[in-house]
Amino acid sequence: MSEIRLFVTTTEKQAAAVLDVMSAIFEEDDYAIATMEIDEKRDVWEASVYMMTDEEESVRSRLAQALEVEFSHLPIEREVLPDVDWIAKSLEGLAPVRAGRFVIHGSHDRDKVKPGEIAIEIDAGQAFGTGHHGTTAGCLEMLASVARSRPVRNALDLGTGSGVLAIAAWKLLHVPVLATDIDPIATRVAADNARRNGVVTGLTFATAPGFHSTTFSTNGPFDLIIANILARPLMKMAPQLVANLAPGGSVILSGILAEQRWKVLAAYNGQNLKHARTLWRNGWVTIHLTR
Numbered sequence: 640m641s642e643i644r645l646f647v648t649t650t651e652k653q654a655a656a657v658l659d660v661m662s663a664i665f666e667e668d669d670y671a672i673a674t675m676e677i678d679e680k681r682d683v684w685e686a687s688v689y690m691m692t693d694e695e696e697s698v699r700s701r702l703a704q705a706l707e708v709e710f711s712h713l714p715i716e717r718e719v720l721p722d723v724d725w726i727a728k729s730l731e732g733l734a735p736v737r738a739g740r741f742v743i744h745g746s747h748d749r750d751k752v753k754p755g756e757i758a759i760e761i762d763a764g765q766a767f768g769t770g771h772h773g774t775t776a777g778c779l780e781m782l783a784s785v786a787r788s789r790p791v792r793n794a795l796d797l798g799t800g801s802g803v804l805a806i807a808a809w810k811l812l813h814v815p816v817l818a819t820d821i822d823p824i825a826t827r828v829a830a831d832n833a834r835r836n837g838v839v840t841g842l843t844f845a846t847a848p849g850f851h852s853t854t855f856s857t858n859g860p861f862d863l864i865i866a867n868i869l870a871r872p873l874m875k876m877a878p879q880l881v882a883n884l885a886p887g888g889s890v891i892l893s894g895i896l897a898e899q900r901w902k903v904l905a906a907y908n909g910q911n912l913k914h915a916r917t918l919w920r921n922g923w924v925t926i927h928l929t930r
């Protein structure tokens with residue numbers, strides 16, 4: 640699923656007014672977030688709605704309706720953002736990847752696993768997460784370090800993709816893990832991967848956008864929440880994510896470009912989480928926060 644941006648181009652003052660309208664209509668959505676930014680090359684302002692959803696047409700019509708009163712003269716433009724081609728990215732590289740105690744390998748590399756390593760077998764396929772991307776590797780490394788420092792009795796992997804992080808958490812911690820994704824193909828692939836890795840109980844899969852499912856209250860609150868999604872949805876869902884975190888719990892966030900980390904930290908500091916550690920991998924950051 641690609642990230643789509645619907646936006647209007649205007650002056651700074653008018654962009655701020657448009658942003659107010661956008662924020663009001665998308666306040667309750669998990670998958671759409673409104674923001675404004677300057678395009679320095681053209682010296683114009685853009686008020687945008689970013690989303691990862693199949694419901695672009697419905698978002699567009701709600702937006703058009705809301706802008707029709709005061710801003711109908713501003714055309715709604717559209718951009719497909721290139722940095723979320725998860726499936727193409729999951730096909731990058733096939734050699735085993737090592738992070739923390741984990742080695743993620745394809746079925747052709749079973750003999751490369753060394754004694755003492757926690758092996759996870761994932762073949763590149765229809766969902767993101769072979770371990771090659773800096774965000775996945777960062778989460779694996781952070782997971783190993785959090786497990787050394789804090790007791791974890793259950794975990795949530797939000798945006799599970801191939802299921803790699805959920806399987807890693809289960810193999811490392813031996814605790815119940817809930818794994819969810821907005822994309823039903825991902826949850827099916829993740830469940831298949833779990834079976835291939837010998838995980839038959841203790842790992843639950845569900846398809847849900849953000850926290851919109853009763854499965855979170857049934858299985859939570861969680862001592863550990865891992866969310867490798869994207870900076871904007873992570874900021875948007877900060878209040879719900881923290882509401883599902885157990886007292887003393889840990890959060891691992893990734894999918895964040897280095898330059899976006901301050902905004903993400905500010906959103907979670909605003910929910911009373913404290914920064915514990917940041918890891919950098921290929922321009923991406925993975926952040927550990929605690930309650």
Ligand SMILES: C[S@@+](CC[C@H](N)C(=O)[O-])C[C@H]1O[C@@H](n2cnc3c(N)ncnc32)[C@H](O)[C@@H]1O
Pocket residue numbers: 640669670691725766767768769770774775778797798799800801802803804819820821822825847848849850867868872894
């Ligand atoms: C970068 S991939 C991460 C996959 C895997 N967890 C990993 O670390 O390699 C992000 C995943 O989050 C899912 N996703 C995006 N927005 C979501 C949302 N609002 N709620 C749940 N899942 C979401 C995508 O479908 C995708 O599978």
